[in-house]
Amino acid sequence: MLTEERHQLIRDRLAADGKVLAGELASRFGVSEDTVRRDLRELAKAGQLRRVYGGAVPSGPFAAAPLSQRSRHAVEEKTRLARAAVALLGTGQSLFIDGGTTNEAIARAIPRDMELTVATNSLGVASALTDLPLVELIVLGGRYVPDLGTCVGTDTLAAVAQLGADLFFLGSCGLDITRGVTAFDSAEAEVKRAMAKNSAGIVIAVTNDKLATAAPYRVAGADAIRHLVVERTAPAATLADFQSRGVQVHFA
Amino acid sequence: MLTEERHQLIRDRLAADGKVLAGELASRFGVSEDTVRRDLRELAKAGQLRRVYGGAVPSGPFAAAPLSQRSRHAVEEKTRLARAAVALLGTGQSLFIDGGTTNEAIARAIPRDMELTVATNSLGVASALTDLPLVELIVLGGRYVPDLGTCVGTDTLAAVAQLGADLFFLGSCGLDITRGVTAFDSAEAEVKRAMAKNSAGIVIAVTNDKLATAAPYRVAGADAIRHLVVERTAPAATLADFQSRGVQVHFA
DNA sequence: GCATGTTTTGCCCGTTCATGCAAGAAACAG
């Protein structure tokens, strides 16, 4: 039984059943579970499946949920980031919040007794805020983009143009000291630019994997950021670059 | 049974039924209730559902009422109504859908392979539609009203004015043969009127308790309704009144 | 054929993770 042969069978079985179990594969292939675990580890590294305790599940296309599941560590890390980001808020402020899982975590981290006015084009953020009695919520409508979980387009831009905010929580982007804040989608970037233009300060909370990466569309320069919320393990050199541009860095 | 697998099944069931019960899931999965509770807690932490006493409901505006209040009969009845309402749809049509639990049930009942363009001011309806790959979703933004679960105001009206639809699913209102369709809120009624004006036909699906009741604000006359979807147990006399005004009555 | 280096595999061990159970707290129903 060749290694490559096993890999192909695992892929097939995953596509057919939607999951595989390490123990089951071991007995089916006649190899030890350690070998199967190694196979799964390699396939996961290549992005062909997602490793979970006890086996593996498909990655990507099968993850139909808009708030696609991330690893447990990522969830907790984002929650920590969110708490630190919320600490920047003052009662009575008005905010723009756009899309991304980190921004959704921030929305969930807002305490119930905080009075705010929030405008968002993210359905996830909006849903999280509907529970909060003291938050005045303004939904920025438009054409909904499933991949982003947000609304974009001319309608969205028109709605943003009529509003102003103290802070703008800018999410799910690439962040690079020279290229600044960048987005993966043209229409998305346009909305972000409009929000940035109409707010007094920009807040960005990112996990380490987003630091020092860049996407095609430019949103704002690094010096436009007022607050940057990062993990404690973020590389100090990168942070120093941002700080030299006047960015205030906060640790989760 | 993989933990991840249970999580996916819980998400699916929640999307299909609008609720899950801890005990029921435990026996279905063959695990202890503690494990199910842990699953629900994790999913709630990730923002994928909202935990309530006895089980969980979808996150966002669905969750306003505790589980006890959403009686089993009402959920099942609304699901039946929803199926009958969806039968009125044709591929490629464009729709307005406004708020209300019945309209949310209708949104959830739309099959995955149906191609539609849907504009809605209800966050609950929008959330339900984000899963559907062939639905072009337009979110009608504006000031969010927690009690209604919908957006209203001038922004909403402006967005509606730019659109047209084949059918308008008008929800959560009073219905009376002489006073017609009525709403509880002034701004809400205004949005409903705008949607009615820009659509070719109005569809109303109601449970029996909404028949022959009226609210302060008038939306449309009884003869403006094209399709009325009701329970099998709806009083025949009332239905005959509507039919004499040219309303097509459909039973769930 | 023989020696050598590489890859694969199985085993061991300390660690992490999922699960069920028990006890106390909280929420609901009557």
Next chain:
DNA sequence: CTGTTTCTTGCATGAACGGGCAAAACATGC
């Protein structure tokens, strides 16, 4: 207010995990 159900927390147990190691299988060069 009282009893019951459900929930959370802590804990113990067994399964799954990753890393290290050595043997086996394989490839390569002489």
